[in-house]
Amino acid sequence: MNVQLVPFLMACLLSTVCSEGSVDFCYNFPECNATTWPTIAPHHCNGTRQSPINIVTADVKADGNLTAFSFTGFNDNSTLLNIQNTGKSVKILLDDQKMSVSGGGLQNTYNSKEFHFHWGNGSSFSGSEHTVDGRQYAMEMHIVNIRADVSVASADESTAYAVLGFFIEATNDSGKPESWKNLTSFLSTIPKEGDSRDIMYQLTVDSLLQGVDRTKYYRYLGSLTTPTCNEIVVWTVFKDPVKVSKDLIDLFSNTVHINTTADPFITNNHRVLQALNGRVVTSQPTSSASTHHLTLSISTALLYYVFFWCL
Ligand SMILES: *[C@@H]1O[C@H](CO)[C@@H](O)[C@H](O)[C@H]1NC(C)=O
Ligand SMILES: *[C@@H]1O[C@H](CO)[C@@H](O)[C@H](O)[C@H]1NC(C)=O
Ligand SMILES: *[C@@H]1O[C@H](CO)[C@@H](O)[C@H](O)[C@H]1NC(C)=O
Numbered sequence: 001m002n003v004q005l006v007p008f009l010m011a012c013l014l015s016t017v018c019s020e021g022s023v024d025f026c027y028n029f030p031e032c033n034a035t036t037w038p039t040i041a042p043h044h045c046n047g048t049r050q051s052p053i054n055i056v057t058a059d060v061k062a063d064g065n066l067t068a069f070s071f072t073g074f075n076d077n078s079t080l081l082n083i084q085n086t087g088k089s090v091k092i093l094l095d096d097q098k099m100s101v102s103g104g105g106l107q108n109t110y111n112s113k114e115f116h117f118h119w120g121n122g123s124s125f126s127g128s129e130h131t132v133d134g135r136q137y138a139m140e141m142h143i144v145n146i147r148a149d150v151s152v153a154s155a156d157e158s159t160a161y162a163v164l165g166f167f168i169e170a171t172n173d174s175g176k177p178e179s180w181k182n183l184t185s186f187l188s189t190i191p192k193e194g195d196s197r198d199i200m201y202q203l204t205v206d207s208l209l210q211g212v213d214r215t216k217y218y219r220y221l222g223s224l225t226t227p228t229c230n231e232i233v234v235w236t237v238f239k240d241p242v243k244v245s246k247d248l249i250d251l252f253s254n255t256v257h258i259n260t261t262a263d264p265f266i267t268n269n270h271r272v273l274q275a276l277n278g279r280v281v282t283s284q285p286t287s288s289a290s291t292h293h294l295t296l297s298i299s300t301a302l303l304y305y306v307f308f309w310c311l
């Protein structure tokens, strides 16, 4: 058990708000940015299984264990508790008594704690954290889930969190989809760091994820993407993006501030890509691979048939 992790996990368990990382950090100041993170959390941000990464599709390995997820409470409008300006992001606190994730090749059930976003500067400066073959999307949404049994002392910390990553792709529509229009309408109520607004009964997590085939995803082992960058995350990055109109994406970078309204807006709150260091990204076997498999077994069967018939 990583001793450094104990206070971190304790802090998470004791507070209902388990932030991604627990130290103060920044993104865009000359004297304080991602290059200085390793000095605030030396043994994690400088590690060898860090996130985010660029996913090279040609190197992705097939894994038949990556089956469908089971999502609990994602269709329930009472599970989103409040929306907060953390000064680093916009975070929606979830009711982890009612929301959880299992299946999807995960070994345990994970309770859903919160989701938050990473963005660039408006829809024209992309800000997703993960990229696919070098492609960066407008935004990325992270649903943070913590293993239900993680308070057990012997728990293996390397899979303590399961984060679900969704790419957000900008469209030329306006005010679409309705669920995102609804969610972003609350941004003007949380302009300052620490502001929080109740959003119970307004929308469901499912409604924010429409258009995504949640059986198609990438899987790898990585870290939190903010200090203290703990290497405790089973990452799931879904292939399909959620499509959101530009005007709504723009609201993230022109409504919420890093501290007071006199301070800058939160922009470019995404970490730079991290080295893969030999890690393997997996995904579902592609249908062409299984078709190939099927063709092979049919021809094998035929061959046997012909062979025995000749006898
Ligand atoms: C990030 O911080 C480092 C160290 O203080 C500094 O040298 C660098 O210029 C900063 N980068 C940006 C983009 O501000
Ligand atoms: C990060 O790790 C490298 C290689 O292990 C080491 O040289 C460097 O000093 C470390 N930096 C910090 C800030 O810990
Ligand atoms: C699939 O799961 C089984 C049982 O847990 C395991 O033995 C096997 O290595 C897994 N396959 C891959 C490709 O990870």
Ligand SMILES: *[C@@H]1O[C@H](CO)[C@@H](O)[C@H](O)[C@H]1NC(C)=O
Pocket: 077, 078, 201, 202
């Ligand atoms: C919330 O969900 C409940 C149960 O499905 C439904 O009756 C109610 O109308 C929903 N509330 C809103 C504001 O949509």
Ligand SMILES: *[C@@H]1O[C@H](CO)[C@@H](O)[C@H](O)[C@H]1NC(C)=O
Pocket: 121, 122, 267
């Ligand atoms: C973000 O974009 C706006 C205009 O689109 C610009 O005024 C502002 O300086 C940009 N901010 C950053 C941090 O690049």
Ligand SMILES: *[C@@H]1O[C@H](CO)[C@@H](O)[C@H](O)[C@H]1NC(C)=O
Pocket: 171, 172
């Ligand atoms: C959106 O509009 C821009 C500028 O008008 C255009 O270049 C782009 O192709 C459009 N995108 C889509 C998906 O229609």
Ligand SMILES: *[C@@H]1O[C@H](CO)[C@@H](O)[C@H](O)[C@H]1NC(C)=O
Pocket: 181, 182, 185, 201, 202, 203
């Ligand atoms: C958000 O959706 C809820 C439930 O349908 C509705 O009562 C509320 O008026 C909507 N808010 C906005 C700003 O669209």
Ligand SMILES: *[C@@H]1O[C@H](CO)[C@@H](O)[C@H](O)[C@H]1NC(C)=O
Pocket: 259, 260
């Ligand atoms: C945020 O603003 C408050 C009020 O001006 C100030 O006291 C505080 O030091 C600021 N925090 C940061 C991190 O700059």
Ligand SMILES: [Zn+2]
Pocket: 020, 116, 117, 118, 142, 225
């Ligand atoms: Zn995140």
